[in-house]
Structures are given as C-alpha cells and as structure tokens.
Amino acid sequence: xxxxxxxxxxxxxxxxxxxxxxxxxxxxxxxxxxxxxxxxxxxxxxxxxxxxxxxxxxxxxxxxxxxxxxxxxxxxxxxxxxxxxxxxxxxxxxxxxxxxxxxxxxxxxxxxxxxxxxxxxxxxxxxxxxxxxxxxxxxxxxxxxxxxxxxxxxxxxxxxxxxxxxxxxxxxxxxxxxxxxxxxxxxxxxxxxxxxxxxxxxxxxxxxxxxxxxxxxxxxxxxxxxxxxxxxxxxxxxxxxxxxxxxxxxxxxxxxxxxxxxxxxxxxxxxxxxxxxxxxxxxxxxxxxxxxxxxxxxxxxxxxxxxxxxxxxxxxxxxxxxxxxxxxxxxxxxxxxxxxxxxxxxxxxxxxxxxxxxxxxxxxxxxxxxxxxxxxxxxxxxxxxxxxxxxxxxxxxxxxxxxxxxxxxxxxxxxxxxxxxxxxxxxxxxxxxxxxxxxxxxxxxxxxxxxxxxxxxxxxxxxxxxxxxxxxxxxxxxxxxxxxxxxxxxxxxxxxxxxxxxxxxxxxxxxxxxxxxxxxxxxxxxxxxxxxxxxxxxxxxxxxxxxxxxxxxxxxxxxxxxxxxxxxxxxxxxxxxxxxxxxxxxxxxxxxxxxxxxxxxxxxxxxxxxxxxxxxxxxxxxxxxxxxxxxxxxxxxxxxxxxxxxxxxxxxxxxxxxxxxxxxxxxxxxxxxxxxxxxxxxxxxxxxxxxxxxxxxxxxxxxxxxxxxxxxxxxxxxxxxxxxxxxxxxxxxxxxxxxxxxxxxxxxxxxxxxxxxxxxxxxxxxxxxxxxxxxxxxxxxxxxxxxxxxxxxxxxxxxxxx
Numbered sequence: 001x002x003x004x005x006x007x008x009x010x011x012x013x014x015x016x017x018x019x020x021x022x023x024x025x026x027x028x029x030x031x032x033x034x035x036x037x038x039x040x041x042x043x044x045x046x047x048x049x050x051x052x053x054x055x056x057x058x059x060x061x062x063x064x065x066x067x068x069x070x071x072x073x074x075x076x077x078x079x080x081x082x083x084x085x086x087x088x089x090x091x092x093x094x095x096x097x098x099x100x101x102x103x104x105x106x107x108x109x110x111x112x113x114x115x116x117x118x119x120x121x122x123x124x125x126x127x128x129x130x131x132x133x134x135x136x137x138x139x140x141x142x143x144x145x146x147x148x149x150x151x152x153x154x155x156x157x158x159x160x161x162x163x164x165x166x167x168x169x170x171x172x173x174x175x176x177x178x179x180x181x182x183x184x185x186x187x188x189x190x191x192x193x194x195x196x197x198x199x200x201x202x203x204x205x206x207x208x209x210x211x212x213x214x215x216x217x218x219x220x221x222x223x224x225x226x227x228x229x230x231x232x233x234x235x236x237x238x239x240x241x242x243x244x245x246x247x248x249x250x251x252x253x254x255x256x257x258x259x260x261x262x263x264x265x266x267x268x269x270x271x272x273x274x275x276x277x278x279x280x281x282x283x284x285x286x287x288x289x290x291x292x293x294x295x296x297x298x299x300x301x302x303x304x305x306x307x308x309x310x311x312x313x314x315x316x317x318x319x320x321x322x323x324x325x326x327x328x329x330x331x332x333x334x335x336x337x338x339x340x341x342x343x344x345x346x347x348x349x350x351x352x353x354x355x356x357x358x359x360x361x362x363x364x365x366x367x368x369x370x371x372x373x374x375x376x377x378x379x380x381x382x383x384x385x386x387x388x389x390x391x392x393x394x395x396x397x398x399x400x401x402x403x404x405x406x407x408x409x410x411x412x413x414x415x416x417x418x419x420x421x422x423x424x425x426x427x428x429x430x431x432x433x434x435x436x437x438x439x440x441x442x443x444x445x446x447x448x449x450x451x452x453x454x455x456x457x458x459x460x461x462x463x464x465x466x467x468x469x470x471x472x473x474x475x476x477x478x479x480x481x482x483x484x485x486x487x488x489x490x491x492x493x494x495x496x497x498x499x500x501x502x503x504x505x506x507x508x509x510x511x512x513x514x515x516x517x518x519x520x521x522x523x524x525x526x527x528x529x530x531x532x533x534x535x536x537x538x539x540x541x542x543x544x545x546x547x548x549x550x551x552x553x554x555x556x557x558x559x560x561x562x563x564x565x566x567x568x569x570x571x572x573x574x575x576x577x578x579x580x581x582x583x584x585x586x587x588x589x590x591x592x593x594x595x596x597x598x599x600x601x602x603x604x605x606x607x608x609x610x611x612x613x614x615x616x617x618x619x620x621x622x623x624x625x626x627x628x629x630x631x632x633x634x635x636x637x638x639x640x641x642x643x644x645x646x647x648x649x650x651x652x653x654x655x656x657x658x659x660x661x662x663x664x665x666x667x668x669x670x671x672x673x674x675x676x677x678x679x680x681x682x683x684x685x686x687x688x689x690x691x692x693x694x695x696x697x698x699x700x701x702x703x704x705x706x707x708x709x710x711x712x713x714x715x716x717x718x719x720x721x722x723x724x725x726x727x728x729x730x731x732x733x734x735x736x737x738x739x740x741x742x743x744x745x746x747x748x749x750x751x752x753x754x755x756x757x758x759x760x761x762x763x764x765x766x767x768x769x770x771x772x773x774x775x776x777x778x779x780x781x782x783x784x785x786x787x788x789x790x791x792x793x794x795x796x797x798x799x800x801x802x
Contacts, residue, residue, distance in 0.1 A: 016047065049081050081113070119135055146184070180213075185219050186222050201226045201230060287323060321348060337371065348363055365399050373406075394428050404438065410444075436467070445674065452487075468498065475505070477505075500532060507539045512546045567595065670759075705775055743778070752778060773794055773796075
C-alpha cells in the first residue's frame with residue numbers, strides 16, 4: 001500500500017526506505033527491482049552493499065558476483081565497502097587478482113579497509129607472497145591498523161606457518177606498540193600451541209589476564225587448547241575451571257587435551273560429566289575419546305564408543321574415521337576395518353574426482369595402515385597403488401613401507417623405500433625408522449649404513465631419538481653391535497628404549513657381561529628398570545651361560561625393584577637352566593609358578609630337552625603344548641628331532657603323520673647372505689642359483705679340507721632313517737653351508753661374511769663352520785632365530801650356549 005502511494009504521489013525519495021523494508025521482509029527480488037529504477041548515486045550504493053553482504057552471509061558466492069555485475073552494468077560505482085565483501089566471497093586466486101586490478105584502477109589501492117580484505121583474500125587462496133606485499137605497502141604508507149596485522153597473522157596461520165605468524169605477532173606488539181584484541185589472541189594462541197611455544201603462550205595468557213580479554217570464551221578456549229597441546233594439561237585444567245562461561249568447545253579442548261596426553265581416565269571422567277550436565281556432545285567430543293582409546297591400543301573400547309556415537313546421531317568426520325581405523329589396526333579387527341572402509345566410501349571419500357583431496361588422502365592412508373597391520377598387505381598395496389604417484393604424500397609411502405617392514409615382506413619395504421627416493425619424496429623420521437626396521441629384519445647392513453649416512457647428512461647431527469633407537473636396533477641385528485654402541489654413545493639424549501635396545505644387542509651376540517654393564521650404567525642415571533629391562537637381561541645371561549648372575553637378577557626383580565615376574569621371565573629362567581643342563585631345576589621352577597605356565601615356557605623346556613637329548617621330559621613338554629592347543633611346527637620339529645637323535649624312527653614317523661593330519665607344515669630351512677651384488681637366498685638342497693655348480697664345488701672342497709683337520713659330520717642332525725654316508729650328503733646341502741660357500745666365492749678376501757637363517761642353526765653346521773673359520777680369512781657372522789654366532793679362527797662367540 002505504502003509502495004503504491006509513493007509511486008502515485010511521486011515520492012521517489014521514499015524508495016530507499018521501501019528497499020530497506022523489502023529486504024527486512026526477505027523480499028530481495030522486489031528490493032533489486034526498486035534499486036534498478038533508481039539513478040546511480042554514492043549514497044544509495046549502501047543498498048547494493050547490503051544485498052551483496054546478505055548473499056555472502058547466505059553462502060552464495062555466485063549470487064554475490066551476479067549482484068556485483070548487475071550493479072556495474074547499471075552504472076553504479078562500487079565504494080570501499082563493496083570490495084571487502086567481494087574479497088570474502090572470492091573462491092579463486094585468478095578472480096581475486098582481477099578484483100585487485102579493478103581496485104587499483106578505482107583508486108582504492110591505498111584504502112586500509114579494502115587492503116585488509118585483499119590480505120585476507122590472498123591468504124585464503126594460499127598466495128602468501130601477494131598478501132605480504134599488500135601488507136608491506138600498508139606499512140610503507142603508514143596506514144596499517146590492528147585489522148591489517150590480524151589479517152596477515154591469520155593468513156600465515158591458515159598456511160600452517162605458525163613460526164612466521166608468531167614472529168609477526170611479536171613485531172606487532174613490540175615494535176608498533178599496537179595492543180592486541182580478542183581476534184589477535186585467538187589467532188596467535190593456536191600458533192603457540194602448534195610450535196609447543198609454551199613461554200610465548202604464557203606471555204599471551206598473561207596479557208589476556210591483564211587486559212581482561214581472558215573472560216572472552218573464545219580467548220579462554222584458545223588458552224586451554226594452547227596449554228593442553230603444549231603438554232601442560234594441569235595448567236589447561238586450571239584455566240578451564242576458572243572460566244565463568246564454558247561452551248562445548250571448552251569441554252572438548254580439555255577432553256582432547258587429556259586424551260592426547262595419554263590420561264584417558266581424566267578424559268573419560270570429563271566425558272561423563274558432559275553427559276550428566278546435558279552438554280551436547282559433538283563430533284569433536286566423540287572423536288577425542290575414540291582417539292584416546294586408539295592411542296592406548298584399546299581398539300575394542302574405541303569401537304564401542306563409535307557405536308554409541310552413531311546411535312546418538314552424531315556424524316563422524318575424517319579425523320573420527322582415521323582414529324577408528326587406527327583402533328581396528330591395534331587389535332587386528334579386520335572385519336570392523338572393512339566396515340569402516342565401506343562407510344568411508346559411502347560418506348567421506350570423493351571417488352568421482354580425478355585426484356583425491358586432503359581429507360580423502362588421510363582416510364586412504366588410514367586404510368593402508370589398517371589393512372597392513374591386519375596382515376592384509378595385498379589389499380594395503382592395492383589401496384596404495386590406487387593413489388597416483390603425484391598424489392601420494394610422505395604419509396602414504398610411510399604407512400605402506402611400515403606395513404611391509406613390520407607385518408609383511410621387508411624386501412618389499414626396502415624396494416618401496418628406494419622407489420620413494422626416485423620420486424623425489426623426502427622421507428620423514430617415521431619413514432626412516434620403518435626402513436631401518438626392514439634392514440634389521442633382513443640383516444641388510446649395507447642398506448642400513450646408507451640410511452644412517454642419509455640421516456647424518458640431512459639431520460645435521462641432531463638425530464631424532466626414536467630414529468637413533470632404530471639405528472641401535474638395526475646395527476645390533478645386522479651383527480655390528482660395536483657400531484650400535486657408538487650410536488648410543490653419540491646420542492645427546494637417551495630414554496629407556498635406548499638402553500634396552502643396546503642391552504638386547506649385547507644379549508643377541510652372547511656378550512652378557514657387556515649387557516650387565518649397560519644395566520649398571522642405566523641405574524646410575526636413575527632410570528628405573530621395568531619388566532622389559534629384566535626380560536632382556538635374563539635373555540642376555542641365558543645366551544652367555546651366566547647362570548648364577550641370571551638367577552640373582554631373577555630373585556632381585558620383585559624384592560629390590562618391585563617387578564613381578566611374568567610368564568616370559570619364567571620362560572627365560574627355564575631357558576637359562578635348560579641350556580646349562582639343569583633340567584630338574586627348570587621343572588621345579590615351572591611347578592612353583594604362581595600362574596599356569598604358558599606355551600612359551602613349555603617351548604623353552606622342549607628346546608632344552610632337544611639340546612640335552614632328554615626324551616622323557618621332552619615328551620612331557622610336548623604333551624602340555626598339545627593340551628594348550630599351541631602345537632606349532634617348531635614344537636613338533638623339536639620333538640621329532642629328539643626322537644631322531646635317539647634313533648626312535650617310528651616316533652619320528654608318528655610326529656610327521658600328526659603334523660600332516662593337522663595341516664601343520666614344517667618351515668623349510670632358509671638362509672640368505674649379502675654378496676657383492678646384493679642378497680642371495682638359499683633353501684636346503686637349493687640348486688636354482690646361477691652359480692650353483694661353483695657353490696657346490698667350493699663347499700665340497702671346504703668339507704674335504706676340514707675333515708683333514710678333525711671335522712667329523714654329526715649325522716645325528718640328519719633327521720632321516722638312512723645310512724651315515726647319505727646323512728653326510730644331506731648335511732652338506734643345508735642352507736647355511738650353501739650361503740657360506742656363496743659368500744666365499746663372491747666377497748673380497750677378509751671381508752666379513754654375514755649370513756641370516758630363519759631357523760636355529762643345526763649342530764653339524766655349527767661344527768663345520770667353526771672348522772671352516774680356521775682355514776679362511778673371513779670372519780663369519782651368522783644370525784639364526786635365536787642369536788648371533790661370530791666364527792673366527794676356529795672358535796664361536798656362543799661358547800656352546802645356543
């Protein structure tokens with residue numbers, strides 16, 4: 001009615017009021033029609049700006065630019081309020097640059113309001129150099145304001161450059177004497193958190209308290225999050241408790257902080273309080289609890305929380321799914337992992353596009369990790385191959401390399417690691433650790449040394465702690481424990497894993513006295529030994545014949561250190577006494593165990609019976625293993641060997657029949673050796689190698705020569721009912737002998753020959769190699785499934801304890 005009267009009476013000056021009324025009633029189409037009838041004027045541009053602003057708030061950038069184009073086509077001139085709205089809606093850098101050119105032509109290039117919008121736009125589009133150039137121009141003209149500083153700091157934070165953000169913030173407050181506001185603090189506190197810059201974070205917190213800004217809920221939440229991410233969860237809790245008003249973000253910051261700090265009980269307590277106080281749980285809350293359980297390896301509990309989350313109608317995000325996949329991996333829950341994969345395909349992954357986005361890649365990386373840790377490395381590899389080479393990030397490579405190294409094929413791990421370098425992808429600390437694990441599994445010393453050299457060249461001496469620990473483990477398992485000691489000695493910082501890894505290395509090499517010395521030094525630096533420490537120590541004593549010292553450590557565990565022995569410690573003691581032939585004491589210890597003996601205890605006893613040819617006790621141990629349904633190929637083989645050594649061939653045949661009926665196959669003996677041109681692998685009686693004829697001829701010559709100096713084949717280790725001559729032929733085909741002959745053929749004179757065997761070295765091979773070390777210049781370093789043997793000048797480092 002008013003509109004009609006205005007037109008009839010010619011009161012066009014009231015049209016602007018009508019435009020405002022129609023916009024208030026959400027009748028924007030009518031408001032636009034009225035604007036189109038008005039002659040362009042600087043005062044009425046306000047209404048175009050309001051329409052553009054409204055479209056921006058509704059999240060319709062196309063509508064924003066449609067209104068701008070319509071406005072320009074009608075002859076209206078945008079003002080300094082128009083362009084900042086356009087910059088906020090700008091989705092592409094090229095469009096933003098075009099607008100920048102328009103701004104320059106329009107005379108607004110030195111307007112601080114417009115330039116602040118430009119800084120934000122360039123920051124959002126990732127063009128930091130352009131953003132900084134605009135900011136520098138403002139500073140040069142002397143017209144920058146607090147919004148300018150906040151915008152450039154925010155731009156660098158958006159690009160994950162927290163270090164530059166912090167430097168700019170410090171420059172703002174110290175050189176320009178500009179007092180931060182709420183937005184400044186909310187921008188900079190996450191930078192302190194990501195850099196773990198606790199001192200700077202405290203300074204910002206102190207300013208917030210002095211200025212009264214700490215009472216703002218957004219500032220309070222940022223302070224809580226900063227302390228939590230800097231590992232100061234108690235400080236975070238103090239701030240949280242003092243907050244007058246808390247929202248769900250406040251609670252989530254504390255739940256997440258406790259979860260990330262490994263204090264799951266506190267996180268769960270807050271989680272329950274949120275439920276009791278009817279605080280609406282969002283996806284961040286649920287994800288924090290799921291992540292906490294996943295980090296602890298409590299996958300079943302994480303899955304249970306996820307089910308509760310779904311039943312409450314909360315929709316999981318990418319972080320939730322990645323944490324859930326980690327939980328599935330920790331407990332080997334392949335079925336649940338597949339279900340999560342299906343959900344990701346339906347709800348998260350964008351499979352239609354040519355390239356995966358950042359979120360897609362995070363989920364795919366989680367899936368590769370889950371499948372690999374659930375022993376499905378083939379599926380993991382298919383997931384890896386589904387990502388094009390240009391789209392893989394360092395995490396993609398790392399999870400696949402780690403999956404092969406720890407749960408699949410270490411050879412493939414090292415092949416993939418080499419391929420990664422050809423693709424010019426720089427490995428991170430986790431990638432290097434996974435590759436070192438693969439080297440340790442394969443005894444690939446040459447490859448391990450190359451990785452060590454790369455670490456030294458690229459880390460400038462400050463090697464990350466867990467990489468150094470992996471280097472100690474790699475060198476130890478590759479037969480070079482002395483270099484492991486050098487790595488240990490050069491570490492600026494050590495943790496319990498460092499000391500334990502070095503002790504383990506000495507134990508594997510039969511250097512029990514050195515392991516005990518490391519233990520004594522560990523105690524001098526006030527590190528408290530735990531169950532793993534004593535397990536390593538007992539293992540070292542067992543493989544060095546240090547019966548009395550091992551017994552003393554076992555007795556002191558509970559009395560002096562408060563560590564209760566577990567089944568593994570008892571198994572070590574059974575092994576210790578069993579190797580020394582004290583089977584009666586070993587049996588007595590088993591009878592006195594406070595808990596039911598586990599399979600590992602009986603396997604230790606059975607192994608001792610094999611060593612000392614005790615059929616009666618061996619049969620008892622094997623019986624107990626069968627009762628526990630833990631009869632694996634190793635247990636059957638040990639008992640079969642005991643019978644064969646006693647020439648009880650009918651019992652040998654019976655054991656083999658039982659294995660066949662149960663579907664248990666004996667693992668074939670396999671040895672590999674690092675030659676000049678790479679690693680060569682041999683099985684028993686292997687004739688597939690291209691130099692097979694030369695290998696057998698070399699081996700025959702060696703056997704002939706050592707027989708002349710006293711070697712007698714130990715035919716009891718040929719586990720077949722044939723004559724002694726044929727047994728001798730069978731013994732000469734053992735894989736470790738073939739590997740040794742190949743090493744002699746291909747390696748330079750006096751170079752160490754490093755052999756790895758998947759099973760325990762047989763007694764005859766041990767005797768033969770001991771004799772061979774007398775007549776060749778090479779040191780022979782053989783690693784079997786139990787320990788290392790260093791053969792030199794007719795003696796072995798094991799001294800008979802193997």
